[in-house]
Amino acid sequence: MGGETVCYKLRSQGFWLTGELQRRCWWFVSSSAGKIGIFVSTPDCSSSSHIRQQQGSAMPFGNTHNQLKMKFTPEQEYPDLSKHNNHMAKVLTPAMYERLRSKQTPSGFTLDDVIQTGVDNPGHPFIMTVGCVAGDEETYEVFKELLDPVIEDRHGGYKPTDKHKTDLNPDNLKGGDDLDPNYVLSSRVRTGRSIRGFCLPPHCSRGERRAVEKLSIEALASLSGDLKGKYYALKNMTDAEQQQLIDDHFLFDKPVSPLLLASGMARDWPDARGIWHNDNKTFLVWVNEEDHLRVISMQKGGNMKEVFNRFCTGLTKIESLFKDRGHAFMWNEHLGYVLTCPSNLGTGLRAGVHVKLPNMSKHAKFEEVLKRLRLQKRGTGGVDTAAVGGVFDISNADRLGFSEVELVQMVVDGIKLLIEMEKKLEKGQSIDDLMPCPEVKPSKHLNTSALAPLSLPLLPLFPLPSV
């Protein structure tokens, strides 16, 4: 047998030894006075991959020593979530942990990998983070027992049996080309896409990440017309290029949020990360940031329809370019587009505007209105920032269970209403008669697009008394 011989002494505890024995190829055991000396012969390098494959892990990075933890009881390994407030902590129980901890996906992603970010970041009493991530497409299947309730909790009651509808036909969007530019400063739609067959950012090796980058560069290089553009690799860009990207608000930086760092997404930064954008600076793709691809369509002003048109056209084109090269996006009819964070499943879509609402934002019912419209507000710096000068980033709150068209429609209709309300408040008038009706759980699990507008009782067809 050859290879290296390692000799070390272990505590002589029977169950511990048994756990060790299950993993080794060859064992010689001798004992002396109270301690057991174990001579282990490990095969040499060429067959060590055989061992790695036996353990089910084919990727260099990850919780490769998951099987070793089996020698400890589930109670000994169970995380202390007593001070935690995130979806993972709400759902995970010791019994569930026991059932899932021995599993791993084909690429070796384990339960502890999934939950590490949620364990390391207890969360905030007011903000409910997700607390778990996927390392590959199969994570959502292998760890269903945990992720289905997390998804249900996060996505408004979305059931494991529900189907998600994808609709990227911009003709289905009604209106949206006339949001008042006196109020709407800019419009933007973003989503993410993952390339099937590659591990996701928390788990991918450098080789995989580079392969994703290479494929993306090739596909994007084939775009033409108003989508023609250029790729800037994060590690190669010149100072001038970097400054330009900063000025354009295109540059993304190494994540600093502990939510992202704890999941392993920032490894090897800035290797294989980059930014592609078209010459017009209205279509932008981030490569290997928080997902394989983040696709963004944006422009100044209130023509959301045009933004959405370009978004759909660009996405569809990119998808076919990837398919030409033998790659599909991760998608299934239950979860829609599969992304790293469960919060982005479905459409992964956030359509939003920067809109001036100085009066509306001070109104007591502002939050309530947003809630009923299924919208959320952020500061203009993006997530976790504060609003500046009465300008808010208003976008859809949902991602899963509604199609792309439906979500953008919600934003378009909602913004129109908010601007009307703002105008009324400017004139010192009341907005009570404009209040949208109370939020009702829409029946979003219907497959036919014809029914979709009717199934969302968001906006009154006629003024209602205030509630």
Place this chain on the structure above:
Amino acid sequence: MASSFTRLISGRNTAVLLASLGAGTMATGFLLSENSSLAAEAKKKLYPPSSDYPDLRKHNNCMASALTPAIYAKLRDKLTPNNWTLDQCIQTGVDNPGHPFIKTVGCVAGDEESYEVFADLFDPVIKDRHNGYDPRTMIHPTDLDSSKLTHGMFDENYVLSSRVRTGRSIRGLSLPPACSRAERREVERVVVTALAGLKGDLAGRYYSLGEMTEQEQQQLIDDHFLFDKPVSPLLTSAFMARDWPDARGIWHNNEKTFLIWVNEEDHTRVISMEKGGNMKRVFERFCRGLKQVEHLIQERGWEFMWNEHLGYILTCPSNLGTGLRAGVHVRLPKLSKDPRFSKILDNLRLQKRGTGGVDTAATGDTFDISNNDRLGKSEVELVQLVVDGVNYLIECEKRLEKGQDIKVPAPIPQFKK
């Protein structure tokens, strides 16, 4: 866009993936299923070590200097008995390119066997960091006999406090980058149980980081004992802050002169300290305390990680050998302004830090002066070196006060080969 193509390959067990990676690489088709050895082999072909080799062109750390593509290729697919990999050892060095002036180590061990399985990397790193020490051929001396220390009483007009620290790892349990929650809790249990057996001037108490009261926390802060969740990316990239603050804590004796950190950057960090210049007493307590703790864990069938080439095994290669940093806070107002100060320190094999510890600046004229070396000299030798060196510095300061000149001492030789 649910085309029939994507629906076909969405089934997990029947996925057929065609990967073509463009010019210069081959197209590989393979079956992706949970138990297929074909999958693992094909994936290895698809991602040969060269495709995974990190880009270290902008890096300045010991790992980047030592890791050639050939070494990476040889070691990438190896595993320690705890299934720790090379990529996990080097992740911190890949993520932290370093500083042109400060050469960090850039790799960590996940377990005791890392230093053996990945010797092709760790040996040159150790040589680089420890002045040419060769783990293959050289023996590291361990000597915790404090009675051998001479002249260990400093002039307290200059020396404000004295301190000796080291680390110890519990054999059989993975190190902080690699340990599972259960292993980390086991370390805590083993150590805390042992410490409960200390008596006399070493009797003390354990404060678990997650469970201490507000008052306890404030007291530990005031005593300068409390350690916080690491923020340095050097440590967080090495996976050491996982599950914080689970199984982390601080133990100290009632007199607050002997302190142990549990599960911070190592299994244990052991610190002996007191105000004033009695380094002899500090070192005596250090050695006595360490020996007693070792005895207490041995009674229960545990021992420290140690071998004759690397001495005490710790997470960071920079702390191998003795893991010992003996130092003082000393006032050197005149000497610190002398242009020969750095050279004198160099020759005495001492380093200066600010009084906040590593990576802090000095306030006023008070410096933290300690030994540079860790490996190749014994504990007694290193503390003696600090004692002699600090005494020399104080002599220089006194001479400068009187307007006399000082001499740069001859450089102290490295370890005996």
